[in-house]
Amino acid sequence: MPSNTSVIYLKNPTEFPVVGEHFAAQTIKDFKPVLKDGEVLTRNLVFSLDPYMRGKMRDSSKESYSPSFEIGKPLDARGVAEVIESKNDKFPVGSIIHAFIGWEEYTVLPELPTTRIIPGVRETKLPLSSYVGVLGMPGLTAYASLKDIGKPKAGETIFISAASGAVGQLAGQLAKAWGLTVIGSAGSDDKVDYLLKEVGFDKAFNYKKRSVHDALKELAPNGIDIYFENVGGETLEAALDNMNIFGRIIACGMISQYNTTTPYGVKNLMNVVSKRLTMRGFIVSDFYEQYFGDFFREVRDLLLEKKIVYKVDEVKGVEAAPNAFVGLLQGKNFGKQVVTVADL
Amino acid sequence: MPSNTSVIYLKNPTEFPVVGEHFAAQTIKDFKPVLKDGEVLTRNLVFSLDPYMRGKMRDSSKESYSPSFEIGKPLDARGVAEVIESKNDKFPVGSIIHAFIGWEEYTVLPELPTTRIIPGVRETKLPLSSYVGVLGMPGLTAYASLKDIGKPKAGETIFISAASGAVGQLAGQLAKAWGLTVIGSAGSDDKVDYLLKEVGFDKAFNYKKRSVHDALKELAPNGIDIYFENVGGETLEAALDNMNIFGRIIACGMISQYNTTTPYGVKNLMNVVSKRLTMRGFIVSDFYEQYFGDFFREVRDLLLEKKIVYKVDEVKGVEAAPNAFVGLLQGKNFGKQVVTVADL
Numbered sequence: 068m069p070s071n072t073s074v075i076y077l078k079n080p081t082e083f084p085v086v087g088e089h090f091a092a093q094t095i096k097d098f099k100p101v102l103k104d105g106e107v108l109t110r111n112l113v114f115s116l117d118p119y120m121r122g123k124m125r126d127s128s129k130e131s132y133s134p135s136f137e138i139g140k141p142l143d144a145r146g147v148a149e150v151i152e153s154k155n156d157k158f159p160v161g162s163i164i165h166a167f168i169g170w171e172e173y174t175v176l177p178e179l180p181t182t183r184i185i186p187g188v189r190e191t192k193l194p195l196s197s198y199v200g201v202l203g204m205p206g207l208t209a210y211a212s213l214k215d216i217g218k219p220k221a222g223e224t225i226f227i228s229a230a231s232g233a234v235g236q237l238a239g240q241l242a243k244a245w246g247l248t249v250i251g252s253a254g255s256d257d258k259v260d261y262l263l264k265e266v267g268f269d270k271a272f273n274y275k276k277r278s279v280h281d282a283l284k285e286l287a288p289n290g291i292d293i294y295f296e297n298v299g300g301e302t303l304e305a306a307l308d309n310m311n312i313f314g315r316i317i318a319c320g321m322i323s324q325y326n327t328t329t330p331y332g333v334k335n336l337m338n339v340v341s342k343r344l345t346m347r348g349f350i351v352s353d354f355y356e357q358y359f360g361d362f363f364r365e366v367r368d369l370l371l372e373k374k375i376v377y378k379v380d381e382v383k384g385v386e387a388a389p390n391a392f393v394g395l396l397q398g399k400n401f402g403k404q405v406v407t408v409a410d411l
Numbered sequence: 412m413p414s415n416t417s418v419i420y421l422k423n424p425t426e427f428p429v430v431g432e433h434f435a436a437q438t439i440k441d442f443k444p445v446l447k448d449g450e451v452l453t454r455n456l457v458f459s460l461d462p463y464m465r466g467k468m469r470d471s472s473k474e475s476y477s478p479s480f481e482i483g484k485p486l487d488a489r490g491v492a493e494v495i496e497s498k499n500d501k502f503p504v505g506s507i508i509h510a511f512i513g514w515e516e517y518t519v520l521p522e523l524p525t526t527r528i529i530p531g532v533r534e535t536k537l538p539l540s541s542y543v544g545v546l547g548m549p550g551l552t553a554y555a556s557l558k559d560i561g562k563p564k565a566g567e568t569i570f571i572s573a574a575s576g577a578v579g580q581l582a583g584q585l586a587k588a589w590g591l592t593v594i595g596s597a598g599s600d601d602k603v604d605y606l607l608k609e610v611g612f613d614k615a616f617n618y619k620k621r622s623v624h625d626a627l628k629e630l631a632p633n634g635i636d637i638y639f640e641n642v643g644g645e646t647l648e649a650a651l652d653n654m655n656i657f658g659r660i661i662a663c664g665m666i667s668q669y670n671t672t673t674p675y676g677v678k679n680l681m682n683v684v685s686k687r688l689t690m691r692g693f694i695v696s697d698f699y700e701q702y703f704g705d706f707f708r709e710v711r712d713l714l715l716e717k718k719i720v721y722k723v724d725e726v727k728g729v730e731a732a733p734n735a736f737v738g739l740l741q742g743k744n745f746g747k748q749v750v751t752v753a754d755l
Contacts, residue, residue: 131685318680318684319684320684333676335674336668339690339691340693341476343694346683347689349684350687
């Protein structure tokens with residue numbers, strides 16, 4: 068094992084993180100870890116970049132649902148890896164696992180409750196990136212929150228913001244499969260075309276070209292029953308004005324508010340009272356026990372039968388991860404952002 | 412029946428309503444109604460003034476949960492009345508009913524699904540105002556929303572804004588009876604004293620004298636599990652910052668936002684995501700079937716056993732209603748605002 072390249076966390080950003088200042092790739096030339104009992108050494112294959120990671124770039128004294136990144140250590144991510152050395156009987160050498168690994172080529176993993184062997188990876192030949200996207204946490208996020216919080220009923224209308232992203236594209240296809248009218252917003256005409264022509268959204272619009280409020284008035288003339296919230300700010304405000312009575316808001320993320328020191332003030336929360344809305348936040352680990360239940364079976368079957376499409380935005384190599392992450396925060400990715408580290 | 416004084420709705424206000432401009436008392440000298448089948452004539456005893464009524468002072472083309480007041484007609488309110496003429500077998504002369512009556516001395520009532528005979532009014536001798544307050548819609552609002560949305564657990568902490576108001580004082584006492592630590596905010600030192608010394612709140616503060624954010628940090632050092640929201644705006648923002656993970660927000664009202672054309676923008680809704688909060692709006696009629704169920708029995712028994720206290724702010728006579736309503740919107744009332752029209 069000649070060397071291990073990792074992306075190291077250097078400093079907390081206040082707005083957008085800057086490559087080289089807040090995080091940077093570093094290479095250890097002579098990487099020869101010695102495993103303790105329970106640990107495994109992984110050869111990392113692919114890992115996921117997600118907007119929630121911006122929330123981990125904070126002072127460690129601020130509590131949140133996900134621990135902060137540690138200064139001087141590699142950033143971590145949900146990824147797929149091969150076990151190449153093992154002091155843990157549950158994860159023998161050769162296992163393909165789903166785990167929190169580093170943004171790096173090789174990781175020494177302690178025994179963590181969220182590390183699992185993924186069944187059938189070599190047999191089904193789905194792209195490895197599937198397991199951190201549509202069949203990973205973003206997929207579970209879309210599936211479980213739509214079911215548990217959205218409580219979708221055939222004939223209803225759902226609006227999904229950041230609809231071409233990791234979570235949005237699957238949420239839209241599941242909602243469509245369950246009989247809803249699906250409306251999406253995205254930040255470029257290419258993304259809108261993709262939603263309409265390839266993913267099968269009923270309606271979609273480019274929020275950079277028109278007012279979200281006007282678009283929703285026009286595209287959802289009967290109002291919105293479920294809002295899948297990934298964006299926050301003005302988009303949330305427009306959705307609130309267009310919600311129906313007893314509407315549900317799945318508060319999955321608010322990416323427009325992550326990289327600013329001047330957050331947007333939402334002025335029409337009175338809609339929550341007058342329309343009897345429910346707005347609920349969650350994190351995907353709330354639904355973790357569902358992972359290898361209905362979710363994995365149902366969505367893997369849909370993928371194998373090619374009944375759902377899923378766009379991945381892939382960069383290659385650990386060194387490319389920091390710029391890809393900044394691009395993700397700026398909405399430059401098109402599809403689920405992943406970093407491919409090695410082939411199986 | 413020599414005359415009938417009513418408060419007539421004249422014009423939609425944009426900010427605070429003004430007596431004489433937006434509503435005013437008028438007297439019909441010779442009031443001799445002729446009843447149709449199904450109708451009753453009521454002698455009105457007491458009616459309730461509530462902040463939600465401000466929402467009815469709007470253009471009738473704007474839909475909301477409660478129909479707008481009609482220009483040129485008396486305003487309506489939940490009240491207690493005696494049936495003095497009847498063309499409806501369900502409501503014989505002499506019945507004491509709970510109904511939507513006018514802000515007036517006498518009302519001709521059509522048959523409405525929410526009109527009910529109140530059992531035991533003459534026998535139990537509770538003040539009539541109880542039936543529009545602690546035993547009326549405000550009471551049901553506090554009881555049912557606290558149970559259904561708040562899902563209180565002994566040992567948790569609840570924060571109640573507008574705590575000395577119609578809903579707040581009962582919500583606090585029920586929460587206390589169910590084993591919670593109860594914190595309230597109110598707009599005067601007298602109200603705070605009342606909450607602490609007479610109602611039995613654990614902690615209370617005057618939001619006009621200190622920052623709600625700082626007060627909550629100090630008074631709820633372990634965070635807030637349930638926020639009973641009556642106020643909106645900056646108070647909601649402060650509550651959001653101090654909520655615990657899996658906290659519940661009972662979105663009952665947002666009185667700070669009712670009389671302004673420049674609503675406050677809430678900038679920290681990201682807390683809903685990161686703390687996995689649930690915020691849910693409702694209107695009391697969602698819970699109406701519970702009225703003569705557990706609620707009426709449980710709260711009437713508590714009242715008869717003097718286990719709960721309940722402060723009423725009473726004005727006498729229909730003519731006093733408009734000023735009392737404006738005072739209510741400005742927080743000048745102290746306790747549940749009622750208008751007494753006549754004695755039983």
